Amino acid sequence: MKKRIAILGSTGSIGTQTLEVIEANPQIFSVSVLTAQDNADLLIQQAIKFRPLEVVIGNERHYEKVKSALSSIFVKVHAGASALVSVVESDSVDIVLTAMVGYAGLLPTIHAIKAGKDIALANKETLVVAGELITSLAKQYKVNIYPVDSEHSAIFQCLVGEAENPVEKIILTASGGPFRGKDKLFLANVTKQQALKHPNWTMGAKITIDSATLMNKGLEVIEAKWLFDLQAGQIDVIVHPQSIIHSLVQFEDGSIKAQMGLPDMKLPIQYALNYPTRVKSDFPRFNFTDYPSLSFEKPDLETFRNLAIAYEVLEKGGNAACIVNAANEIAVEAFLLDKIGFLEISDVIIESVAKIAFVSDPSYSDYVQTNEETRRFASDMIQVKV
Numbered sequence: 001m002k003k004r005i006a007i008l009g010s011t012g013s014i015g016t017q018t019l020e021v022i023e024a025n026p027q028i029f030s031v032s033v034l035t036a037q038d039n040a041d042l043l044i045q046q047a048i049k050f051r052p053l054e055v056v057i058g059n060e061r062h063y064e065k066v067k068s069a070l071s072s073i074f075v076k077v078h079a080g081a082s083a084l085v086s087v088v089e090s091d092s093v094d095i096v097l098t099a100m101v102g103y104a105g106l107l108p109t110i111h112a113i114k115a116g117k118d119i120a121l122a123n124k125e126t127l128v129v130a131g132e133l134i135t136s137l138a139k140q141y142k143v144n145i146y147p148v149d150s151e152h153s154a155i156f157q158c159l160v161g162e163a164e165n166p167v168e169k170i171i172l173t174a175s176g177g178p179f180r181g182k183d184k185l186f187l188a189n190v191t192k193q194q195a196l197k198h199p200n201w202t203m204g205a206k207i208t209i210d211s212a213t214l215m216n217k218g219l220e221v222i223e224a225k226w227l228f229d230l231q232a233g234q235i236d237v238i239v240h241p242q243s244i245i246h247s248l249v250q251f252e253d254g255s256i257k258a259q260m261g262l263p264d265m266k267l268p269i270q271y272a273l274n275y276p277t278r279v280k281s282d283f284p285r286f287n288f289t290d291y292p293s294l295s296f297e298k299p300d301l302e303t304f305r306n307l308a309i310a311y312e313v314l315e316k317g318g319n320a321a322c323i324v325n326a327a328n329e330i331a332v333e334a335f336l337l338d339k340i341g342f343l344e345i346s347d348v349i350i351e352s353v354a355k356i357a358f359v360s361d362p363s364y365s366d367y368v369q370t371n372e373e374t375r376r377f378a379s380d381m382i383q384v385k386v
């Protein structure tokens with residue numbers, strides 16, 4: 001039986017690479033659902049090529065265009081955020097790949113879990129915002145969450161066969177982003193064009209800026225806590241500029257296992273979709289002599305404050321990481337619109353954590369409220385600066 005996949009965010013970097021994996025393996029995978037937010041043209045092309053049963057265009061203004069373009073093929077067309085939560089519940093879906101960006105991933109993921117669907121999780125913000133809720137729902141509904149994020153896929157691959165062996169710690173690798181080694185004086189004047197030049201990966205704009213501020217690594221520390229049930233003190237970060245070692249696990253006997261390969265998201269995507277079986281691929285192979293030295297450095301937490309903030313809110317718990325996520329989303333959007341400078345991204349987050357009410361044991365509606373309040377607060381703060 002083929003695995004029937006719903007791709008939430010099929011028009012993005014992860015979404016399009018997922019379709020490449022599916023196209024290369026038609027005997028293993030099929031597409032049931034595709035969703036996009038604004039890119040109606042690409043969604044239409046994808047639907048004509050992959051023939052899903054249902055598509056969702058998030059922005060309702062594009063509904064008529066998508067509907068009429070797909071009228072001659074058998075595909076149901078929906079629009080709006082509410083349709084995202086119903087399509088994931090379909091009987092024709094086995095696994096939901098969450099490849100949309102940001103807080104918008106949370107509610108569809110909750111619905112997918114409650115409908116008993118396994119999750120291939122790229123949308124790290126879901127676990128950052130509500131890791132406790134998501135992991136307890138996954139246990140309750142007996143669904144698996146397979147990591148897509150490259151570092152977490154690496155950890156997951158290192159843990160295979162180690163169920164009896166407690167983890168001493170994990171080591172997440174960070175590229176260091178385009179501004180590795182730079183000081184605050186330099187960072188004060190960097191442009192979005194500079195920040196969008198990731199040294200090793202081609203990704204969507206939001207995660208690329210997060211990589212440049214090290215917020216991405218902070219979000220990944222929180223994501224790892226929930227995926228692998230770890231304490232903050234068991235999660236280290238090491239800067240590894242070549243992005244060849246994707247992450248490492250250290251066991252109680254001191255042994256360290258690493259997962260390596262050229263930077264290519266198709267491998268973790270494919271591993272998550274077909275776990276536990278590896279799929280033969282023609283992805284370019286890593287050659288050791290092309291990389292005579294792999295190097296490692298300590299992250300600079302004073303200059304790149306977002307990573308330090310992530311550790312702080314991980315210790316704090318409750319809705320603190322939800323506040324950080326919302327403030328970061330607003331601040332990154334403002335940076336991309338040239339409304340604030342690079343260093344002000346951290347200022348907006350720090351101020352938001354200080355001002356938004358802390359809730360120690362949040363429910364889903366507390367997360368919704370925290371997200372809304374923080375977005376308002378952060379937007380107002382940015383407005384005053386402009």
Ligand SMILES: NC(=O)C1=CN([C@@H]2O[C@H](COP(=O)(O)OP(=O)(O)OC[C@H]3O[C@@H](n4cnc5c(N)ncnc54)[C@H](OP(=O)(O)O)[C@@H]3O)[C@@H](O)[C@H]2O)C=CC1
Nearest residue numbers: 009011012013014036037038039100101104122123203204
């Ligand atoms: N790219 C990568 O290599 C990696 C990404 N990730 C994570 O995967 C997720 C996706 O990243 P990436 O693919 O780079 O992002 P992109 O910006 O490339 O793609 C985002 C996708 O989400 C859709 N989308 C945007 N806003 C909304 C919304 N409000 N509701 C529903 N869908 C929406 C977009 O639709 P449209 O284009 O039609 O507007 C698009 O399909 C992020 O959480 C990221 O952190 C994790 C590891 C690696």
Ligand SMILES: CC(=O)[C@@H](O)[C@H](O)COP(=O)(O)O
Nearest residue numbers: 149150174175176177211216
């Ligand atoms: C591909 C992937 O998983 C990204 O999250 C990547 O890791 C970003 O790189 P850095 O955050 O390490 O710069």
Ligand SMILES: [Mn+2]
Nearest residue numbers: 149150151220
């Ligand atoms: Mn990653």
